[in-house]
Amino acid sequence: MPSSKLATRLPNELWDTILKYAKTFPASSFAREDDVPLEVLREKHxxxxxxxxxxxxxxxKASESGFNPxxxxxxxxxxxECQDIRNSKPAYIALVVGGDITDVREILLNSLQPHTFLKSTKEVVFKDSKITLNIHDAWxxxxxxxxxxxRLFSYRYKTLRSACLxxxxxxxxLYEVPATDVIGIGGIAPTLKKASFKCGLHLKKHKDQPQCFMDPKCPETLPILLEQEGIGWQQRRVG
Known part of the structure; x- marks a missing residue:
């Protein structure tokens, strides 16, 4: 399947043919639950x-190595949902690869939109938008x-929420990352507090290994084997 970048370069005539053919498949194969037309989702993506x-x-390069960023x-x-990202609210996003492609990290920097790279934190601050991108995994x-x-979650109505594209x-x-797919210190992290220092995310298309995130100021933790969630952590007791 072509990347979203390649997809935007396809001639309109070809897209018309693809979308006409796609209508022969169940709508659930190409759209979210609210049944938004495929071409609208493609534009958002x-x-x-x-x-x-x-x-x-x-x-x-990532695709050739078998990864889906x-x-x-x-x-x-x-x-x-934003029509003009240049005027969108500030956003903090993490780029996740799920494997080692550090040999092409210079290509990564060259492929990004104009930016400032903060090497100490592995963060990219874009000049033409309010997006900050963490590239620690790829770098x-x-x-x-x-x-x-x-920074990756919201917590409203007692519900932990994140998303993945x-x-x-x-x-x-755009896929929801539900609280049941977030492992914090002590197990499933239904609250923001339990996911604030260290957490693992089971991403829909990266199910083989959870992606782990940790606050640099995280208290010392020990890995533990959880009954259903697999590997988790518990805070080391002092004394």
Whole structure:
């Protein structure tokens, strides 16, 4: 399947043919539950990715290595619905790869829209939008991505919430990351507090391994084996 960047370059005539053919399939295969037309979802998907990448050179390298890059963060809900991202609210997003492609990290920087790279925090601050992108995973492939996990979540009506957008996705959907897919210190993290220092996310298309995030000021923790969630953490007791 072509990336969103490539998709925006397809001639309108070809897209008309694709969309006409797509109508022979069940709507659930191509749209979210609210049955938004595929072409509308494609535009939303492309708008977000194009605000971050100016070309698809790095994404092609990731795909060739068998990875499907993803953006993670609750601010994606706003960006996905925004018609002009240049005037959108400030957004903090993490770029997740799920594997080692550090050999092409310079290509990553060259593929991004104009930005300032904060090497100490592995954050990219874009000049033409209010987006800050954490690229720690793509830059260093660490066991745990260092950032403040609470920046990836919202917590309203006693519900923990985040979102994920994949580069290569035929449905062009924005996926919810529910609280049941968030592992915090002590187990499933139904509250923001339990996910604030250290957490793992089970992403829809990265199910083989949870992506782990940790606040640089996280208290010392020990890995534990949870009955259903797999690996988790507990805070080390002092004394």
């Amino acid at each position: 492309s708008t977000v990715w194009n605000a971050i990448f100016k070309d698809d050179d790095w994404a092609k 993803a953006l993670v963060g609750q601010n994606l809900y706003n960006l996905y 260093s492939w660490p066991d745990v991505i260092e950032l403040k996990p609470r 994949y580069w290569d996705d035929y449905s062009y959907s």
